[in-house]
Amino acid sequence: xxTRIIEVQVKPNARVSELVDNGDGTWxxxxxxxxVDGKANEELIALVxxxxxxxxxxxxxxTGASGRKKRLVxxxx
Numbered sequence: 001x002x003t004r005i006i007e008v009q010v011k012p013n014a015r016v017s018e019l020v021d022n023g024d025g026t027w028x029x030x031x032x033x034x035x036v037d038g039k040a041n042e043e044l045i046a047l048v049x050x051x052x053x054x055x056x057x058x059x060x061x062x063t064g065a066s067g068r069k070k071r072l073v074x075x076x077x
Contacts, residue, residue: 004074005062006048012040019047041065044072052076 007026008019014030021027029047033039041061049056052074064070 002076004052004076006072006074008044008048008070008072010035010040010044010068010070017043017047019051044070048072048074 009026009028011028011030012033012035014032017030017032019027019029029044031040031043031047033043045056045059045061049059052059054074054076058075060073062071062073
């Protein structure tokens with residue numbers, strides 16, 4: 001299994017949920033969920049897991065759990 005660290009700029013309260021590769025090694029996540037009670041973080045983990053084809057348990061927030069810039073760890077198969 002390979003470990004990948006990705007940097008994500010989060011934009012909550014969007015109309016649609018999507019994860020966009022910016023082409024420079026960073027990602028932008030637009031999330032429908034508000035940044036309340038960890039709902040946006042849960043949606044972000046689900047979105048990243050679906051994009052990289054892994055389980056939600058294999059995605060974790062390394063830094064920035066309460067901010068808009070986050071660093072995530074993804075365990076890829």
